[in-house]
Amino acid sequence: MTFVLLSLCLLPVIFVLADSRSFSIDYKNNCFQKDGKPFQYISGSIHYSRIPREYWKDRLLKMYMTGLNAIQVYVPWNFHETVQGVFNFAGDRDLEYFLNLANQTGLLVILRPGPYICAEWEMGGLPAWLLQKPNIILRSPASEWLAELLTKMRPWLYQNGGNIISVQVENEYGSYFACDYNYMRHLHTLFRLFLGEDVILFTTDGNTDKEMICGTLEGLYATIDFGTDTNITAAFIRQRRFEPKGPLVNSEFYTGWLDHWGEKHASVDTVKVSKMLGEMLSMGASVNMYMFEGGTNFGYWNGADHDSRFRSVVTSYDYNAPLSEAGDPTDKLLAIRDVIKNMWIYGLGFGAWSWLSVKAGLSLCYVNCVQYYGFMLYRTTLPRNVPEPTPLISPLNGIHDRAYVSVNGVYQGLMERDTALVMNVTGQQGDQLDILVENMGRINFGSYINDKKGLLGNLILGNDVLTDWSIYPLDIDTAVANGWLQAAHSGSAMEAGDGPMIYSGTLKSTGLAWDTFVKLNGWTKGQVWVNEVNLGRYWPQRGPQQTLYVPGPFLSATQPNNITVLELERAPSHRRILFMDRPQLNNTGQKT
Numbered sequence: 001m002t003f004v005l006l007s008l009c010l011l012p013v014i015f016v017l018a019d020s021r022s023f024s025i026d027y028k029n030n031c032f033q034k035d036g037k038p039f040q041y042i043s044g045s046i047h048y049s050r051i052p053r054e055y056w057k058d059r060l061l062k063m064y065m066t067g068l069n070a071i072q073v074y075v076p077w078n079f080h081e082t083v084q085g086v087f088n089f090a091g092d093r094d095l096e097y098f099l100n101l102a103n104q105t106g107l108l109v110i111l112r113p114g115p116y117i118c119a120e121w122e123m124g125g126l127p128a129w130l131l132q133k134p135n136i137i138l139r140s141p142a143s144e145w146l147a148e149l150l151t152k153m154r155p156w157l158y159q160n161g162g163n164i165i166s167v168q169v170e171n172e173y174g175s176y177f178a179c180d181y182n183y184m185r186h187l188h189t190l191f192r193l194f195l196g197e198d199v200i201l202f203t204t205d206g207n208t209d210k211e212m213i214c215g216t217l218e219g220l221y222a223t224i225d226f227g228t229d230t231n232i233t234a235a236f237i238r239q240r241r242f243e244p245k246g247p248l249v250n251s252e253f254y255t256g257w258l259d260h261w262g263e264k265h266a267s268v269d270t271v272k273v274s275k276m277l278g279e280m281l282s283m284g285a286s287v288n289m290y291m292f293e294g295g296t297n298f299g300y301w302n303g304a305d306h307d308s309r310f311r312s313v314v315t316s317y318d319y320n321a322p323l324s325e326a327g328d329p330t331d332k333l334l335a336i337r338d339v340i341k342n343m344w345i346y347g348l349g350f351g352a353w354s355w356l357s358v359k360a361g362l363s364l365c366y367v368n369c370v371q372y373y374g375f376m377l378y379r380t381t382l383p384r385n386v387p388e389p390t391p392l393i394s395p396l397n398g399i400h401d402r403a404y405v406s407v408n409g410v411y412q413g414l415m416e417r418d419t420a421l422v423m424n425v426t427g428q429q430g431d432q433l434d435i436l437v438e439n440m441g442r443i444n445f446g447s448y449i450n451d452k453k454g455l456l457g458n459l460i461l462g463n464d465v466l467t468d469w470s471i472y473p474l475d476i477d478t479a480v481a482n483g484w485l486q487a488a489h490s491g492s493a494m495e496a497g498d499g500p501m502i503y504s505g506t507l508k509s510t511g512l513a514w515d516t517f518v519k520l521n522g523w524t525k526g527q528v529w530v531n532e533v534n535l536g537r538y539w540p541q542r543g544p545q546q547t548l549y550v551p552g553p554f555l556s557a558t559q560p561n562n563i564t565v566l567e568l569e570r571a572p573s574h575r576r577i578l579f580m581d582r583p584q585l586n587n588t589g590q591k592t
């Protein structure tokens, strides 16, 4: 059976009333229509939650200058409702300001409000406080959040005078084990309730029959996603099985890929990306490039994956994307720009015809202690003398995710989820045992997203089950923001020893506040704050990322900048950190 994939969209002679705006699907001519004329979008993903507000305009302009006519945007629920019932759309969370900038820049918007978004973002965008509810069922309707968000978004719909041309419901739901059509129907009802009947609602799923079968729903336009290792024709044939008519759409064409700690920096070939983009566009497909600008997982916002084992995503979301993490154009961007330019040169512009779219017995985890991110301290005493090295065991793999162990303040070593479930300890009965537990980001994809953090199971020392824990949520971010740590350390030049230690210093202002990249050469693993901003995690010993991006707006050009480093394992005797003019994202395991 031959299959016509060309999506010719001939120019119909329709006069559109000046003040009527519409964006719809033309099922007869297999394309989108904008104000009655054929429309093919060339879009790029950009996540405002990963870029300082001061740089949004810069990134959007660069995307426009590349030739894009649309952007695709995730809205992370936990970014806007970190604490239940407290909605935050200010500053770096000012979504409407971002939409307005895009509008001013001439970019249309494909909005993806989830409520689950995946995105290598903490718990796929779902707020950690959901896990406080016993027996919570994740990926469920989230009516209050959707009411709050979608009510805000309605005026931004294209047909209402804004720039949102379509809205995605959920995210690759077909990849989730549940395959619950009633959940998707409930979301569909909510989206229509708050957004009205006109906006295009769509789904995106991976390029397999199972994913498309479980992720699609009558009334939601089915789109597909795939990268450079895919046969375009085969993928669009699969989409056609679910949408026999209407535009061909690749909603996530992977221009790069994500990095996990300990793995090689991802890289996707520029020639492959530009060649496939050109082929899809010449078939008349609408394409969104994922990512076009990746940005950074500041603070604790990185997610994690769990296939054979837990794998935490690194701080940089550079993604080997056309615009680098710091917003610099790459050769990949230039190649993409040429592809799009050629589309225009051959008169395939959109105006013509577009081709061919806690005094417990057992430790409590984070959310029960009302701390969702970062670090928790679990403290108890040794039940007996252990003069000889004695195994401390997490029998149920209950370390979520890394534990730094000290006895009477002397560092003993570390334990790690999936990979280091036992270590040796010595001490006297009654000695203080401290376990500092680090949350390395909640799983954002697949069946394990209900990813609770902390000590989730008993620890056993020799033959003794350890109990009588005291639990301390460590709000280090507040301590840094209030300068409590500088005061605590002033004058006490502590020896750089092993184990968790806070270091602070100042970066003298140079009259400039430009972008820079901090390199912690010889350090092991920890967290960095510049002034009161938590830059994210560093782990040069494991790589591949060796530097952390420091956006200029985080620095002062006139005042000394406070730098705070929480080193979790071992600091170098020199205790220096470097501020460089370029990133280093591709060295697995630092070469000290």
Ligand SMILES: CCCCNC(=S)N1C[C@H](O)[C@@H](O)[C@@H](O)[C@H]1CO
Residues within 6 Å of the ligand: 117, 118, 119, 120, 171, 172, 252, 257, 258, 305, 445
């Ligand atoms: C390692 C498994 C990654 C699963 N995620 C996949 S396939 N992806 C699809 C997902 O929709 C998007 O949010 C991103 O998470 C993207 C990967 O960058």
